[in-house]
Structures are given as structure tokens and as C-alpha cells.
Amino acid sequence: MDPSRVLVVDDDDTVREVLRRYLTRDGHDVLEAADGPTGLRLVRSHHPDLIVLDLMLPGMDGLQVCREVRRTSTVPVIMLTALGQESDRVVGLEFGADDYVVKPFSPRELALRVSRVLQRSRGPAAPAAPGSAEVTSADGELSANALSRTARRGGDELALTSREFDLLHFLLAHPGQVFSRTELMEQVWGWSFGDQSTVTVHVRRLREKVEPDPTKPTRIVTVWGVGYRLDGDLRPADPG
Structure with missing residues (x-):
């Protein structure tokens, strides 16, 4: 497999230098930008496999860059933020970031997070059981194929980010089961730590793409005090 191309957008020269060293050591090709407009131009011209994006940038902040990227691309975005308030971090997720890391951070x-996200986005998600690479809802309305990493609603392909796809595939593979945010963080994100609001925001974003009425979800439902459940029984897709 060709090396992954990672774009680091940060106005701190030291941060870019350290990340370039660590990411290059892991076999990635690294592009760098010190401001928002330059980062956005590199996204459009070089089509990176993943973006590490600082929130506070000159020219155009990270939220604006992320919003522009999401207009045309589902490339994974890991946002860097020095802001400590949960509401500030959630805003980045609402704008389409897949994850965030709070500064100061361990390079x-x-x-490691970059490598894990790239592995998930470039390879098949782990099927829940043999033969379950493709899963679909009981009514056949929703489907997700881990091999091609494509998801459909009523025959139309959905534009999902890497995390949104992983979350949908996992829920389709476990219909009727209730999962807490902690369990989803471990099973879908592969982390035993992290801010659980990441899960909350991704569920909200996924509902906007799969629910007939996201304000009254009937597919991904909330089980109050417990977590989330995909309603309906799993029906394996026709292998033919």
C-alpha cells in the first residue's frame, strides 16, 4: 500500500516540526501549512488522506477550514485545540471533525491516533461476525459494506466521514442492542479513554443523514440513562 499523505495545518513551527518527525517515522508523507488558506489550497491540490488541523489559525480558522473541506470531501480530520471548555471542542466535531486532541499533547x-484512523479509513472495518462485511437494516433501507466502505440509504450512497461510517456499520451489525457512549467509544473508536461528547456529536451527525426526521429519530434511538440502539432486526444483504 502506498504511504498515506497527512496534511498538518498549524501556525506553530515547533508543532509542525515535531509532528513531521513522528509521522514520517511512521511511514507517512507529510505536507505542512502555517495558515488556513494555505491548508485549504493543499487539501484541494494534493488530496491528503488525513488532516491534522489546528483550531486557531491566521487567515482562516480551523473551523472555517473544516467546514470548507466538508463541502467536497470526507477525508478524516483530527482537530488540535488549546481550548479547555467542552463546548469549544464540540464545535469542532459539529463542523465535521472526526476527533480532536487538546494541547499540550503527546506527539x-x-x-498513534493518526495511524489508527488511517487504518480504518483505508481498510475494511472489522466485521462483527463471519460474512457480515455487508449489513443492512430489516427494511433494507440502510446498508453498509465494510469492504468498499460505502453506505446507502434507499439506494442512494451516503456521504459519511470515516467515523460516521464505522458507527453506522457497527450499529447495523448489532440491531436491537443498547450501547453506552463508553462502549461505543471502545468498540468504534478503539479507545478506552476520551471525551464521550465525541460519540454524542457523531450520533447526531449520523442521524441527520439516515433519519427521515432527525429531530424525531426512529432508527438510531436514545435509551435514556443507558445509550443508543439501532431499532430493527439485522437482515444480511444478498451476497449475490
């Missing part, structure tokens, strides 16, 4: 930890 090794961030490099």
Missing part, C-alpha cells in the same frame, strides 16, 4: 499519542 506519540497523536501519531
